[in-house]
Structure formats: C-alpha cells, structure tokens
Amino acid sequence: MLLRFFLMGLDRKAGIVLTILAILAVAVPAMTLWVPADSPFHLSIFTVSLLGKYLCFALLALALDLVWGYCGILSLGHAAFFALGGYAMGMYLMRQIGPRGVYGNPVLPDFMVFLNWKELPWYWLGFDHFWFAAIMVLVVPGALAFAFGWFAFRSRVTGVYLSIITQALTFALLLAFFRNDMGFGGNNGLTDFKDILGYDIQADTTRVALFVATVAALALSYMIASGVIGSKLGKVLVALRDAESRVRFMGYDTESYKLFAWTLSACMAGVAGALYVPQVGIINPSEFAPASSIEAVIWVAVGGRGTLAGAILGAVLVNMGKSYFTGALPELWLFALGGLFVAVTLFLPKGLLGMGAQLKAKLPGRKASPLPTAQTANQATGQTAGQKGA
Amino acid sequence: MSAESTLLYLDGVSVSFDGFKALKGLSLVMMPGEMRAIIGPNGAGKTTMMDVITGKTRPDTGTILFEGDTDLTRLREAAIANLGIGRKFQRPTVFEPHTVWDNLELALKAPRRPLKTLTYAISRDDRARIEEILDITRLSALRSRQAGSLSHGQKQWLEIGMLLAQDPKLLLVDEPVAGMTDAETEQTAELLCSIAGKHSVIVVEHDMSFVRALGVKVTVLAEGSVLAEGSLDAVSANQQVIDTYLGR
Numbered sequence: 001m002l003l004r005f006f007l008m009g010l011d012r013k014a015g016i017v018l019t020i021l022a023i024l025a026v027a028v029p030a031m032t033l034w035v036p037a038d039s040p041f042h043l044s045i046f047t048v049s050l051l052g053k054y055l056c057f058a059l060l061a062l063a064l065d066l067v068w069g070y071c072g073i074l075s076l077g078h079a080a081f082f083a084l085g086g087y088a089m090g091m092y093l094m095r096q097i098g099p100r101g102v103y104g105n106p107v108l109p110d111f112m113v114f115l116n117w118k119e120l121p122w123y124w125l126g127f128d129h130f131w132f133a134a135i136m137v138l139v140v141p142g143a144l145a146f147a148f149g150w151f152a153f154r155s156r157v158t159g160v161y162l163s164i165i166t167q168a169l170t171f172a173l174l175l176a177f178f179r180n181d182m183g184f185g186g187n188n189g190l191t192d193f194k195d196i197l198g199y200d201i202q203a204d205t206t207r208v209a210l211f212v213a214t215v216a217a218l219a220l221s222y223m224i225a226s227g228v229i230g231s232k233l234g235k236v237l238v239a240l241r242d243a244e245s246r247v248r249f250m251g252y253d254t255e256s257y258k259l260f261a262w263t264l265s266a267c268m269a270g271v272a273g274a275l276y277v278p279q280v281g282i283i284n285p286s287e288f289a290p291a292s293s294i295e296a297v298i299w300v301a302v303g304g305r306g307t308l309a310g311a312i313l314g315a316v317l318v319n320m321g322k323s324y325f326t327g328a329l330p331e332l333w334l335f336a337l338g339g340l341f342v343a344v345t346l347f348l349p350k351g352l353l354g355m356g357a358q359l360k361a362k363l364p365g366r367k368a369s370p371l372p373t374a375q376t377a378n379q380a381t382g383q384t385a386g387q388k389g390a
Numbered sequence: 391m392s393a394e395s396t397l398l399y400l401d402g403v404s405v406s407f408d409g410f411k412a413l414k415g416l417s418l419v420m421m422p423g424e425m426r427a428i429i430g431p432n433g434a435g436k437t438t439m440m441d442v443i444t445g446k447t448r449p450d451t452g453t454i455l456f457e458g459d460t461d462l463t464r465l466r467e468a469a470i471a472n473l474g475i476g477r478k479f480q481r482p483t484v485f486e487p488h489t490v491w492d493n494l495e496l497a498l499k500a501p502r503r504p505l506k507t508l509t510y511a512i513s514r515d516d517r518a519r520i521e522e523i524l525d526i527t528r529l530s531a532l533r534s535r536q537a538g539s540l541s542h543g544q545k546q547w548l549e550i551g552m553l554l555a556q557d558p559k560l561l562l563v564d565e566p567v568a569g570m571t572d573a574e575t576e577q578t579a580e581l582l583c584s585i586a587g588k589h590s591v592i593v594v595e596h597d598m599s600f601v602r603a604l605g606v607k608v609t610v611l612a613e614g615s616v617l618a619e620g621s622l623d624a625v626s627a628n629q630q631v632i633d634t635y636l637g638r
Contacts, residue, residue, distance in 0.1 A: 232510040235492055239485040246483040249444055250556060251471035251502050260504045 014226050017309050018219055024051075025215040029208045045204050050323065052211040052279045054316045059218045059272035061299045061315035062308060063265040066225050068297070069306030070234065071261050072241035074159075077166030078269055079292035080173050081141035083283065085270025087177075088140055090190035090283040091124060092133030093201070097194050110192070111185045121183045130197055137274040138267045145266030146259065153255040153262075158244070167290050174288035189284025196278050207279070214275045218312070221268045225308055228264070237261055298341050304351025313352060394458040397422045397560055397590050398443070403452030404614075405438055412438040413449070414614035420560065425586035427601045427622075428594045430611035431635045436594045437480070439611070440562050444477050445470040456560075472502060476558030480565045482545035486538030490529050490548055493537050494520045497552035520555065526581070527551035543574040550581060561591045567600050579603040598622075610635065 028051065031043040060082050067073040099106040103113040107120055126132040148169060152162055180186035199206045228234050240247040240254045247254050277283045286292075296315075303314020318340070325333040348355055398420040405413040413435045420426060430436055441447035442454060445467040454462040462470055471477075485493050498516055501507070524530040527547045532540065537548060546566060553561055563582070567575040579600055585591060586606075595601055601608060601622055608625050610617040612634045618625045625631050 228508065231508050232495065233504055233507040235485075235488060235496055236504075236507055238487055239496055242485060242487065243483045245446070245467070246479070246485075247496075248467040249446075249471050249477045250497055250552070251468050253466075253468040253502065257504050 010223075010226070011230075013307075013309055014222070017222055017312065021215050021219045021222075025212050025219075028211060028215075032208055033204065045207055048211050049207055049279050052207075052214045053276060054319045055211075055214045055218050056272045056276035056279065057296070057299065057319055058312040058315040059214070059221055059275070060269050060296050061303070061311035062218070062221055062225060063268035063272065064296050065300045065305060065308055065311035066228070066265045066268070067262055068300060069308075069311070070229060070237045070241060071258055072158075073258065073262065074163045074297070075166045075265075075293070076163045076290065076297065077168075077170035077293050078265070078296055080166075080170035080288055081145060081266040081269035082273035082276070082292075082296075083173070083177075083285075083287035084141045084144065084273065085137045086273030086277040086283040086287060087184060087190070088127075088133055088136040088270070089274035089277045090193075091127040091136075091184075092130060093193040093196060093278060094190050095124070095128040096196065097192065100194055101192070109185070109190070111180075111188065112183070115180060117183075124183065134274075137270050141266040141270035141273075142263050145263045149259045149262040153258045167293070170288050170293055171290055174285050174290075177285035177288060185284070187285065189282060189286075190277075191282040191284075193278065193281055201278055201281070210275065210279050214279070217271050217275055221271070222308060222312070224264075225268075228261070229308065233257065233260070295337070298337065298344075300351075302340060302344050302348075302351055304353030307351065307353045310351050310353035317352075396420060396458055397424070397456070398592075399453065399455040399458065400439075400443075401453040403439075403442060403449045403454060405435075405442060405447055405449050411614055413442065413452075415452070416611075416615050418609065418616065420590055420592065422559075423587055423590055425582070425591040425604065425606045426593070427604055427606055427608045428592060428611060429596070429598075429601060429608060429625075429635070430617070433613075434611040435614040436611055437564065438614075440477060440564060440592075440594070443470075443562060444475060468502070471556075471558075474557075474559035475562065476553040476556045476560070477562045478549050478553055478564060478566060480568065482542065482549050484537040484540070484545050484548050484552070486536065488537055489534050490524070490537055490540070491520065491533045493548055493552055494523055494555050497555040499555065499557045523551045523554050526554065526584075528577075543570050546570065546574075546578070547581075550578070554585065558589060561585065561589050563591060563593045565595055566593065567595065567597050575600055576603065 028043060028048060031041055032045060032048050035042045060078065063081075064075060064078045067075055067078075094109045097109065101110040101113075103110050105113045108117060112120070127136070152165060157165065176182055177184050177189075178187055184190065193201050195201060196206065196210075199209075229237075236247060236252055236257055240252070240257060244254050273283075273287070295318075299315040299318050300311045301314070302318055303312065304310025318337070321336065321340075322333060325336055344351065348358070350358060396419050398418070400416055400418040403413050403416045404411065416435065416439060418439075428436055428439070438447060442449045443462060445462065445465055449463055452463075456462050456470075456473055456475065460473060465473075485496065488496070495512065495516070498519060500510065500516065521530075524533055527550060529544065529548060529551065532544065537545065540548060550563075550566065553563075566582070567578050570578065575597065582591060582593065583604065593601075593604065605622075607620065608622045609619045610625050610628075610631050617634065618628045618631050
C-alpha cells in the first residue's frame with residue numbers, strides 16, 4: 001500500500017526532480033572529498049554547507065507550497081515550525097557538548113550556568129538522546145500546528161485573517177524565545193556545537209554527510225508531498241482551495257483535510273530546520289522573525305505556487321541570488337528581493353515553472369492548447385484562487 | 391401531520407439577519423420520492439431555506455427533521471451531506487482545475503475521511519458508476535476536459551452529475567436552468583424528472599415554463615413563509631400569488 005502511495009505521485013516531473021537530487025547526492029560528495037583541491041571540479045566544504053542550507057530552505061518552501069499552493073492557506077508564519085525543529089536539534093547538539101563548554105559543566109549548557117541555574121529544566125530532559133530529539137523535531141512543530149489549525153480551521157478563519165494569525169504566531173514565539181528565562185539561550189540562541197552522533201560537526205565528512213541527509217530528506221518529502229497531491233485526498237485539497245463550501249456540501253469535513261495538510265507541512269518544515277541548524281552551526285530567535293516566513297513565501301511565488309518542484313527551484317535560486325547580492329552589493333539586496341516579488345506577481349503569476357506554458361500561449365501561430373477557452377478559464381481560476389489566498 | 395413517515399419536515403422555521411426576517415415560521419413537508427418546485431419573488435427566502443436545511447445557516451426557532459428523527463439544526467454541513475442531502479448552487483460550482491472525471495470521482499459516494507481518501511483506489515464498481523453518470527449527463531466525450539473549460543450549460547450538467555454521484559436521498563437544486571438555452575432547459579427538466587422517484591428533489595426556479603415542464607407540486611414562498619401550495623395551475627389562479635409574484 002505504501003509503495004502504491006509513492007508510485008501514485010511519480011510522474012515525469014517527479015522523475016526529473018528525484019533524478020537531479022540523486023545526482024546531487026552522489027556528485028557533491030565526490031567533488032568535495034575525492035576530487036583534488038586544485039582541480040576546477042573541486043567543491044569547497046564551504047560550498048557544500050551553502051548548498052545544504054539552500055536545500056533546507058527548499059524543504060521549507062516545499063512544505064509551504066503544500067499548504068499555500070494546494071489548500072490556499074497562505075501561511076506567513078511557516079518559519080516558526082522551521083525554527084522549532086531547529087531548536088529541537090539545537091538542544092540535542094547542546095547536550096552533546098558536555099563538559100567541553102566554557103564553564104565545563106557536564107550537564108548544563110553554558111548559558112544556564114551563566115544564568116546561575118542549578119539544574120536542567122524538565123523540557124530539556126531526553127534531549128541527550130538523538131532518537132528523542134529526532135522525534136521532537138517532528139512532534140513539536142506538528143503538535144503546535146495541530147493545535148493552532150484545530151482552533152483556526154474549526155472557527156472557519158480563512159484568507160487574510162488566517163495569514164495574519166500565522167504571522168502573530170511566529171512573532172509571539174520570537175518574543176518568547178528572546179527571553180532568557182525561557183531556557184533556550186535567549187537572544188544568543190544555541191551555538192558552539194561540537195558533535196553530532198559522535199562525529200565532529202566541523203569535519204568535512206560530517207558536513208558532506210549532513211548535505212546528503214538533507215538531499216535525502218528533501219527527496220523523501222517531495223515523494224510524500226506528491227503522493228498526497230496525487231491521491232484523492234490531494235484532489236479534495238485542491239477542490240476546497242477553490243470552493244470550500246461546495247466541498248463541505250459534498251460531505252467532506254474540510255477542516256480535517258486542512259488540518260492534515262497543515263500538520264504534515266509543519267512536520268516537514270521542522271525537519272528542514274533540524275537539518276539547517278547543524279549545517280549553519282547556530283539557532284537563535286531571529287529565525288522566528290516574520291521576515292523569514294515572508295521570504296519563504298517569495299521563494300514559492302518565484303518558483304511557481306502549486307507545483308512542488310517550483311518551490312524547490314524558487315528557494316534555491318532566490319537564496320543563490322541572496323548569497324551573491326549580500327556579498328557583492330549588500331545594500332541592494334532588499335530592493336532586489338522586493339523588486340523580484342513585484343515582478344513575479346505582475347509578470348509571472350504562475351512563477352518560473354509556469355513561465356514555459358505562459359510563453360507558449362503567447363507565441364503567435366502556434367497553438368499551445370487545443371482549447372483557447374481552457375487557457376483563459378485557467379487563468380481566471382488562477383487569479384481568483386490567488387485573490388483568495390492573498 | 392406526524393413527522394415519522396416524512397423525508398423532510400420543517401415546522402415553524404424562522405431566521406433573521408440583523409433584524410431582517412428571512413424566514414418567518416416556514417413549514418414544509420416532503421415525502422420520500424417526491425419532487426417539489428419552489429417559486430417565489432426575490433427575497434422570499436428560497437435560498438435561506440436551502441441554507442437552513444443544509445446546515446449553512448442555523449435557524450433561530452423551529453424544527454427541521456430528516457427522515458422523521460434526525461434533527462438537522464444541530465449538525466454541520468458535512469454531516470448533513472453525509473446523511474444524504476445534496477445541494478446544487480445557483481451558480482454552477484464545479485472544481486475548475488480538475489477534469490470532469492475527477493469532479494465526479496470526488497462527488498462519488500465513498501468514505502469521506504481523510505485517511506480513507508489518501509489511500510483510495512478506484513474500484514471497478516466506482517468506475518462503472520462514473521461511466522454511467524457521464525452517459526446520463528452526456529459528458530462522456532468530455533471526461534478528460536478541465537471542468538473550468540466547459541460551457542455554462544455543461545457545468546450545470548456536470549454539477550447535476552456530481553449530485554447523482556453523491557447519490558443523496560434528497561436533492562436541493564437552486565435555479566438549475568438559469569442561463570441555459572431552451573433546448574438545454576428541456577433536457578434538464580427531463581433529467582430531473584428521471585432522477586425523481588429514486589431521489590426526492592426540491593427545485594427552486596424562476597423559469598415558469600421549466601416549472602410547468604416538471605409538472606410537479608408547487609410551493610410558493612413569499613416574505614419567508616408559504617403563500618400557497620398545489621399544482622402550478624392552482625397556484626397561478628390564486629389571487630394572493632398573482633398579487634405578490636406572478637402579476638408583477
């Protein structure tokens with residue numbers, strides 16, 4: 001049954017995405033570890049971590065696309081789930097430091113010693129085990145999303161109001177995590193990690209392994225997402241995105257459908273955050289900043305909302321642009337990002353992946369679609385869906 | 391009249407929105423297998439009546455029973471739909487990004503829980519049923535077309551097909567022939583008549599020739615309550631009805 005589920009989502013597009021990811025998983029380690037450093041094909045370890053970071057963002061974008069593109073829920077707080085997953089992993093990494101911290105306390109992380117805490121708070125218990133942290137990476141974002149979604153969807157909060165609440169959620173978490181007495185390191189967050197699963201977190205092989213793990217997580221999430229989208233449940237999601245009350249009158253309890261997709265998406269975002277933290281070496285409350293969530297929305301819009309592959313593409317491209325701009329022209333980055341969002345909204349409403357179809361439709365003398373009416377009808381629905389989502 | 395043998399039983403149903411009384415003590419009884427046409431001027435409460443039956447609006451007072459014993463005023467939309475009450479909206483609402491086939495598959499009577507739909511695989515019976523409905527609604531050739539690209543009339547038909555797929559005991563149909571050509575109107579009347587018998591149907595319609603073609607008992611609503619009931623000829627002759635509706 002599980003196999004059938006995965007096969008359901010496997011179309012040509014999924015084949016391309018998974019092939020690219022498979023090539024990355026093989027080529028990047030080979031080019032880093034085995035190609036000699038003076039060869040033009042050598043990849044520096046810095047590049048590997050940078051690519052790993054992009055793919056974590058791609059996974060966040062994929063999670064966001066699942067709810068925004070297919071259920072019409074525009075989340076402006078998805079980075080909250082990403083950061084919670086990151087904190088769960090960060091807590092494990094903090095516990096792995098042990099007596100090697102500045103204060104040499106075998107149990108308490110440095111910041112707790114600094115705050116004169118005598119013992120570990122109860123919610124830090126268990127995080128010395130990787131398996132426990134790994135479960136929490138899924139459970140904490142998932143449980144928060146479930147509780148949030150339960151109340152929001154049942155109260156029939158939709159559209160822009162829901163977006164605003166998600167924004168408030170991430171902002172509330174931002175403020176909470178800034179507080180020192182929350183026990184998550186306050187402003188500085190969690191950092192100075194040493195080991196993961198007993199391996200030195202700075203070692204080249206560990207960094208390559210983390211990259212491969214990220215590729216694997218992205219590939220698996222992509223397969224799950226496209227399996228869900230390809231199933232009848234996915235069709236219900238798209239249907240309720242465009243005409244929720246109609247779906248209700250058909251006997252589907254739309255709230256539980258949204259809750260399913262929303263919780264699944266939050267778990268994926270949590271995994272993305274958990275893989276991000278060991279690769280960048282720090283997690284702090286700034287990850288909860290509303291701007292991070294909004295940036296994720298831009299990645300999805302640029303790549304093409306409601307396409308899954310577009311979310312991955314958009315996240316990688318925009319972040320490559322960000323890396324370039326913040327290095328070369330740092331003061332221009334925010335203008336470039338804003339301009340990009342305006343340009344995509346105006347000229348590429350379906351994102352980069354939708355650009356091909358859009359161009360074909362405009363080319364004179366070439367019939368892109370046997371049904372010109374279908375083309376306009378699609379655009380019309382796309383627009384109304386967009387307005388509902390916005 | 392006792393509620394037990396009825397399919398739908400509305401008694402003294404009132405709804406008001408911000409002081410405006412949309413329904414004032416509306417009472418209506420439908421027997422199993424019956425088909426009923428509801429007419430009335432704009433604002434008579436026709437759509438509000440459908441809203442209270444399907445759970446979209448909660449009545450302030452009054453009783454609404456389905457099959458004599460299920461109190462519809464306490465249930466949510468999805469639960470009411472699963473009892474076997476289907477609804478067709480005034481504006482055709484089909485799922486535009488989906489194909490005609492997928493629209494029918496979504497509507498088809500089947501378990502509605504998320505985990506059931508996640509693992510759903512179409513069975514031979516389901517396939518045959520969808521084929522049958524495509525045939526009835528004359529959409530067989532268009533099965534792989536996106537529903538958004540259908541003509542207005544075809545969308546109306548698809549929506550009726552979706553209701554058939556849902557296989558409800560009671561069908562509420564809101565202005566099914568609005569915007570249809572005469573030929574389409576005639577075909578739709580035929581289609582609805584062929585549905586009645588197996589399903590009970592309530593049709594709300596403005597088009598008098600269509601109501602005549604249906605040839606069923608007519609209920610006239612005005613200002614939120616029943617003004618007259620009977621055959622179309624009988625209600626057409628009713629002076630009150632002429633004054634409030636037909637005469638204008």
